[in-house]
Amino acid sequence: MSDPNESRDKTRAAAPIVELIEVHKYFDALEVLKGISFSIHKGEVACIIGPSGSGKSTLIRCINALIPVTSGTIRLGGIEVSDPNVDKLALRRRVGMVFQQYNLFPHKTALQNIMMAPRQVLKEDAAEVEERARRLIDKVGLTGKEDVYPGELSGGQQQRVAIARSLAMRPDVMLFDEVTAALDPETVQEVLSTIRDLAHDGMTCILVTHEMGFAREVADHIYFTDAGLIVEHGPPETFFSAPEDERTRRFLSQVL
Numbered sequence: 306m307s308d309p310n311e312s313r314d315k316t317r318a319a320a321p322i323v324e325l326i327e328v329h330k331y332f333d334a335l336e337v338l339k340g341i342s343f344s345i346h347k348g349e350v351a352c353i354i355g356p357s358g359s360g361k362s363t364l365i366r367c368i369n370a371l372i373p374v375t376s377g378t379i380r381l382g383g384i385e386v387s388d389p390n391v392d393k394l395a396l397r398r399r400v401g402m403v404f405q406q407y408n409l410f411p412h413k414t415a416l417q418n419i420m421m422a423p424r425q426v427l428k429e430d431a432a433e434v435e436e437r438a439r440r441l442i443d444k445v446g447l448t449g450k451e452d453v454y455p456g457e458l459s460g461g462q463q464q465r466v467a468i469a470r471s472l473a474m475r476p477d478v479m480l481f482d483e484v485t486a487a488l489d490p491e492t493v494q495e496v497l498s499t500i501r502d503l504a505h506d507g508m509t510c511i512l513v514t515h516e517m518g519f520a521r522e523v524a525d526h527i528y529f530t531d532a533g534l535i536v537e538h539g540p541p542e543t544f545f546s547a548p549e550d551e552r553t554r555r556f557l558s559q560v561l
């Protein structure tokens with residue numbers, strides 16, 4: 306029997322891992338995303354920057370099907386995210402998301418927080434999950450903090466546990482929405498450093514950030530959003546040194 310997906314599989318290496326086509330999102334009468342299209346390939350880092358209220362969080366939440374799009378298409382790997390009947394569990398296994406608020410379970414240790422989803426959602430083997438969780442604790446630079454409760458960790462440390470918790474599901478894509486915005490300045494760098502390591506390891510990342518220096522350093526592509534549209538995009542070198550759009554120039558003059 307011929308497999309209808311066969312030809313697609315052959316081209317998958319070259320196909321984008323995340324693709325958005327003309328995505329619109331309304332909240333009642335308010336149009337928050339006004340036709341967003343972009344794609345990202347495996348191993349790339351895309352940074353989304355733009356003024357507050359321009360739709361960045363909405364965009365990230367649509368990619369993870371936390372909220373439905375009004376129209377347009379979002380694909381992630383083989384999954385049609387914008388399909389109202391999308392298999393959300395299948396999607397959650399492919400996409401990790403980290404927010405500004407880390408929302409760790411306060412009565413679980415760092416290690417238990419990291420083990421929870423693979424154990425309870427995926428029903429994976431306890432010993433295997435624990436071994437992976439310990440490796441992830443090391444990876445995010447928290448060796449020795451395995452049995453510590455979130456309340457005893459700094460904001461930056463908690464955020465790194467949150468990143469490890471997402472990684473424990475072995476996602477193909479990581480979404481970060483202003484993950485350093487609520488942190489004390491001195492802990493911002495340790496979290497950025499964890500994300501930098503991930504990017505260097507080849508993790509596909511889409512990240513919303515106000516850390517322009519970091520975006521410039523790690524991004525393959527920068528997307529600048531304003532009022533629900535991507536008004537300018539490009540590689541960081543050209544984006545930061547020669548922005549073309551007046552709105553981009555104004556924004557950069559305020560944040561750089």
Ligand code: ADP
Pocket residue numbers: 332335337355356357358359360361362363364
């Ligand atoms: P950003 O992350 O760029 O600051 P958001 O995506 O959070 O922007 O918000 C974009 C716009 O959508 C804002 O005007 C915001 O008030 C509105 N918005 C976001 N979420 C909702 C919601 N659940 N219901 C209604 N309006 C919303």
Ligand code: MG
Pocket residue numbers: 361362363483
């Ligand atoms: Mg936001």
